[in-house]
Amino acid sequence: MPQSTLQPAGQAAEAIALLFYWMSAGAVLIWIIVVGLAVYAIYQPGQHNPQTIKRWVIGGGAVFPTIVLTGLLCASLPMMPELQRPAPEGSLEVHVSGVRWWWRITYRVGDEHLVETANEIRLPVGRPVEFKLDSEDVIHSFWIPALGGKVDMMPGRQTRLKLHPTRVGTFRGVCAEFCGAAHAQMNFDVVVMPADEFDAWLKQLTRPTASSQEPDAVAGENHFFAVGCHACHAIRGTQASGSMGPDLTHFGSRPSIAAGLLPNNRDNLVRWITETDLVKPGVDMPAFHAMDRQQAAEIATFLEGLK
Amino acid sequence: MTDATDTTTPTVSYRALRNHILWLLIPPTTWAIHFLASYLTIAIVCAKSETGDAMPIRIAIAVYTLVALGVIALVGWHSHRQHRHGDASPPHDGNTSDDQLRFIGYATLLLAALSSVATLFTALVVLFIGSCD
Numbered sequence: 001m002p003q004s005t006l007q008p009a010g011q012a013a014e015a016i017a018l019l020f021y022w023m024s025a026g027a028v029l030i031w032i033i034v035v036g037l038a039v040y041a042i043y044q045p046g047q048h049n050p051q052t053i054k055r056w057v058i059g060g061g062a063v064f065p066t067i068v069l070t071g072l073l074c075a076s077l078p079m080m081p082e083l084q085r086p087a088p089e090g091s092l093e094v095h096v097s098g099v100r101w102w103w104r105i106t107y108r109v110g111d112e113h114l115v116e117t118a119n120e121i122r123l124p125v126g127r128p129v130e131f132k133l134d135s136e137d138v139i140h141s142f143w144i145p146a147l148g149g150k151v152d153m154m155p156g157r158q159t160r161l162k163l164h165p166t167r168v169g170t171f172r173g174v175c176a177e178f179c180g181a182a183h184a185q186m187n188f189d190v191v192v193m194p195a196d197e198f199d200a201w202l203k204q205l206t207r208p209t210a211s212s213q214e215p216d217a218v219a220g221e222n223h224f225f226a227v228g229c230h231a232c233h234a235i236r237g238t239q240a241s242g243s244m245g246p247d248l249t250h251f252g253s254r255p256s257i258a259a260g261l262l263p264n265n266r267d268n269l270v271r272w273i274t275e276t277d278l279v280k281p282g283v284d285m286p287a288f289h290a291m292d293r294q295q296a297a298e299i300a301t302f303l304e305g306l307k
Numbered sequence: 308m309t310d311a312t313d314t315t316t317p318t319v320s321y322r323a324l325r326n327h328i329l330w331l332l333i334p335p336t337t338w339a340i341h342f343l344a345s346y347l348t349i350a351i352v353c354a355k356s357e358t359g360d361a362m363p364i365r366i367a368i369a370v371y372t373l374v375a376l377g378v379i380a381l382v383g384w385h386s387h388r389q390h391r392h393g394d395a396s397p398p399h400d401g402n403t404s405d406d407q408l409r410f411i412g413y414a415t416l417l418l419a420a421l422s423s424v425a426t427l428f429t430a431l432v433v434l435f436i437g438s439c440d
Contacts, residue, residue: 073428081435081436081438084440085440
């Protein structure tokens, strides 16, 4: 899954990548001049002219860097207003809260209706999106390298970020501010889709989930409630309404589990339920080491069916 | 009080020299005050403004910049004269109060150049960014 600022798929990332290429070219040019002069100074025989030395030291050591820095400043500052400007009125609004170590994602649908999901952000291609960012515990930082710059998420304060995806694809988002033991395991999936598919997906997201009626899935649902998973997780359309952990409505359609850590499949899910603390050290979710494998597999079947 | 080892008649007293050292601090201090004033103006005006219009900030910072550059230019001009005073030729590295004065003058001139660049860089930001976003 690409996580590179140099393979941009958004307007902001394109501007940042362009700036990077200009800066790299400038750095290479300056390096060649400096090393060239050093080689010349070493190998040129005889005494150097003091006047020339003075000119090179002042010109190359003070005047030239000032001109280069002024040029870079004048080239990069005009990029800032566009990157900082809020998305136009009526744009899609997505609230993202950083929680150790996962992401609470809330889509605003219509005027008031908010619909929650976790660790997965889907966006329409070619439309600006406004992100409202905050944190529920420590400072995190929200970064989708392929789409744009990063913005810190602070407890008690809302920051914002505008992104404008230009290319369909699946990308990776990360937490870019060290936030504790499992910081490196706090990632998320970003799926940029054609606008009409996105609209259909968002409509689907607002609907309560329909759980599978297969016997294994029904048994899994019973275990889910018996074990007490619903105390922390919500599944709209069922009795589960906890808000401590990620919302699991439509869990089955997510590409990954445990905040972008493992692909979403049966084996990984069973491992996550029974060895949570080994997969992600420091996580709040209790590990069910003593749970029967059959029982864990049934819970996994139930969760997979939530589409 | 004069320097005992000096063979020529010094034209500068050590008291004057001490005052000149204080001149050395004026350009960087001017930059620091300009930076702080610009930062506080942006923070306060943007926090209180409802429209996010940055024109008042731009005007205020243009005024600060003109004042700061004026002060720095004045000190730079003064230190340039200090550096060039008398008819001695460089390098001004003798242990005499005259040479020390010339040296301080040169150092002040360089600091004034650096401070003016730093002040202009601070002002460039509001030239390019015209809103509180």
